[in-house]
Amino acid sequence: MQDEIINKGQKYLANTYTRFPMVVTKGEGCWLWDLNGRRYLDFLSGIAVCNLGHAPKAVVAGLTHQAEKLFHISNLFYTEGQIKAAELLVENSFGDKVFFCNSGAEANEAALKLARRYSWKKYGEGRNEIIAMKNSFHGRTMATLSATGQPGFQTGFSPLLQGFSFVPFNDIDALSEAVTDRTCAVILEVVQSEGGVYVADKEYMKRVRELTREKDILLIIDEVQTGMGRTGKLFGYEHFGIGPDIMSLAKALGSGFPVGAIVGTASVMEGFEPGTHASTFGGNPLAAACVVATINAILDEGVVKNCERTGKYLQDGLLALKKKFPFIVDVRGLGLLLGIELSIGADPIVKEFMKEGIIIIASKGIIIRLLPPLIIGRDEADIFLEVATRIFERIAT
Ligand SMILES: Cc1ncc(COP(=O)(O)O)c(C=O)c1O
Numbered sequence: 433m434q435d436e437i438i439n440k441g442q443k444y445l446a447n448t449y450t451r452f453p454m455v456v457t458k459g460e461g462c463w464l465w466d467l468n469g470r471r472y473l474d475f476l477s478g479i480a481v482c483n484l485g486h487a488p489k490a491v492v493a494g495l496t497h498q499a500e501k502l503f504h505i506s507n508l509f510y511t512e513g514q515i516k517a518a519e520l521l522v523e524n525s526f527g528d529k530v531f532f533c534n535s536g537a538e539a540n541e542a543a544l545k546l547a548r549r550y551s552w553k554k555y556g557e558g559r560n561e562i563i564a565m566k567n568s569f570h571g572r573t574m575a576t577l578s579a580t581g582q583p584g585f586q587t588g589f590s591p592l593l594q595g596f597s598f599v600p601f602n603d604i605d606a607l608s609e610a611v612t613d614r615t616c617a618v619i620l621e622v623v624q625s626e627g628g629v630y631v632a633d634k635e636y637m638k639r640v641r642e643l644t645r646e647k648d649i650l651l652i653i654d655e656v657q658t659g660m661g662r663t664g665k666l667f668g669y670e671h672f673g674i675g676p677d678i679m680s681l682a683k684a685l686g687s688g689f690p691v692g693a694i695v696g697t698a699s700v701m702e703g704f705e706p707g708t709h710a711s712t713f714g715g716n717p718l719a720a721a722c723v724v725a726t727i728n729a730i731l732d733e734g735v736v737k738n739c740e741r742t743g744k745y746l747q748d749g750l751l752a753l754k755k756k757f758p759f760i761v762d763v764r765g766l767g768l769l770l771g772i773e774l775s776i777g778a779d780p781i782v783k784e785f786m787k788e789g790i791i792i793i794a795s796k797g798i799i800i801r802l803l804p805p806l807i808i809g810r811d812e813a814d815i816f817l818e819v820a821t822r823i824f825e826r827i828a829t
Contacts, residue, residue, distance in 0.1 A: 462805050462807065462808050473812060479793070481683045482805050483806045485807045488726075491722050494722060495725070505717060511717050526679075531701075532711065533714040535571075536654075537570070538573070539694050560616055565598065565619075567628070569627055578593035601627075625803075626657075628773070634671070651677050654680050665736060665767070680692070691715065742813055750772060768804055768808070769803060771800065778799060
């Protein structure tokens, strides 16, 4: 039965993903079930989306309550839910205003457009260049692909958008040298997750903020993956004692309901006026209900603290494994965004974990990425560490 569905999927679905050979039927908390009724521990969370686990009760309640009243109305009207969602984001971040959209790529599109528009209004034509990081990932639309510093993703899509340049991550001298009088923004992730889990240095982030302030260059932090508690703070930038001018959010923002947003300071958000940017579905009543319920649940249920605590426990456990197994080259990350770099291929190991009932993902062929729901406790971390030990012992012999 499962094979039949997979064959049908290969016939009818665009070939854009290398999918796990698994038909998922149900998710609850940290667990997933396949069509055969087998249970799996989910250490991927729909790629950093299900931070509250699967089908979190508060979000299900918020969504169903809203669905009975109003699905959609358009941003030509006010709705209380959307305003509440924006208020919660503003009250809990550096920002003053919010624009809602539907995905991470769209959020970064909005951020890039806003940066150019803000600069155009203040300085006129010509100051429109954006510096991005090598090894970054910002999405699959033409602008976000143009801002993504991994040429592999760009192959065959030329011509890309003009006005982007790339510098090595964590290298302040390279960034200073790349700045010109045409630079309007710098965009970066505080943890390059798709790129293989590389964390920004604290001093680097401080210097980036000083440099961008000094030159009135906007700092865009892409928090699509690091946001909503993932790193052990509500937003990743909080680790560095600085704030951006714009941050982009999506993934866990609606616990799996498709929604994205940018949050910006009041002066920067003045770059947008009616007619300059829009989204039909952006922050619609269903999405807004999920955002409100998600943020309230994250704040009320101690999710961020748990992420910090369990993330440290898991990372310590992985560091102990590193001492034991020489093919573990590095263990790194923040909170529950963790990477295990190997000197051997990671893809066969992902398959071994799946056989043992744990879902994980690999990056760049040699890095295992762990993105469990932020509600995991020591029990789930211990299950992972036990299975990892077993698999690594098998490989070592
Ligand atoms: C840092 C970052 N930015 C942007 C995106 C794109 O988000 P989406 O797939 O929702 O367009 C991703 C997706 O993995 C991401 O990790």
